[in-house]
Amino acid sequence: MPPAKATMSVRQANRGASIIDIQGEVTAAAENALMDAYTQASTGGARVIILNFSRLEYMNSSGIGLLVTLLIRVNRQKQRLLACELSEHYRQIFELTRLNEAIGLYTAEAEALAAVSG
């Protein structure tokens, strides 16, 4: 397996929501980093996990598969998974793969947070 080219960092937005900032290339090699970030994001009882894609460089089809398995884990914990700051190109990919039917998409992080707290 080639080395991961993605880095993930976690921020607590408020008591109910955590944000995972995704940077770099999301491919199969990013699995451990993504799942570790999710574990960290869920510490403290976050009910909503927001993926911020503003610094995403690239995502291939294996990366999309990772989001599906992440979504299953999120649902199992009765949490919600949202995504924000996707470029138009990646919004179309979410539409192509029909991930947009299960993951709420928001243009900006502030909108995602407002949707959670509203």
Added chain:
Amino acid sequence: MSTPMPQTPKDENPHDGAWAMPVSKLRVEDVPSGAINLNIEGRQVVGPLQGFGQMWQKTYSVRLTGAKVTPEHVIMEWKKNFPKFWPSGNRFYAPLIGIAAGEVAVLNLAGPGGFPLSTGVMVIYTDNESFTFMNPEGHMYAGWITFSAHDDEDCTVAQAQVLIRANDPMWEIVMRLFGFKKEDEFWHATLRSLAAHLGVTGQVQQKTTLVDPRVQWSQAKNIWHNAAIRSGLYMMAAPLRWVRKLFTSKGNPS
């Protein structure tokens, strides 16, 4: 037998044009001669989130030990000769321009009980080291399969990975009874054929993960599009089509 190692041009970005555009309904351009084109036109693609059955991830891989090939060369050969590696009785009618993002291929498979099953796939992603198919409504599986190659220590590894749910309750029952075993045999045989094409023999390794043990009852309605049922009805109606053709041709003035 060694094979040459072509180089990727340095100025070529392997990610350019990798993804297909979203489509609302599938269309098959230029139906290949001999193909039964059913259960594709007008269908949507379905991912693992839209299926009915348990969600599985299965990874089939073969180490190409002894073959001096790069991952790029493996994928190039795989795309070029894709139908050739399939077990007999199963036909993959490639698009005229080949396996490229956005293209739709017709599949005529050996279905349950030996009846031919017609369905298809859409190519949603390709780059120099992988390509991915996504399935239409009615296919056995809702989901996608990614074919890829990568370097691992001293050799290149070829891999097929599926992330799937059975599309509807009938397919889920079939799969649990014997379909999954057939599926495994299919991809094991395909990878062995690929390895043989590249001049080596290899044992296929398999890793299976149950991603979600729950079925999605809200998707039971997918059975409406079931490709096996519709293919079977099409075959049973063949005599009626023959009679209609007979009367239609007799009605045309010569």
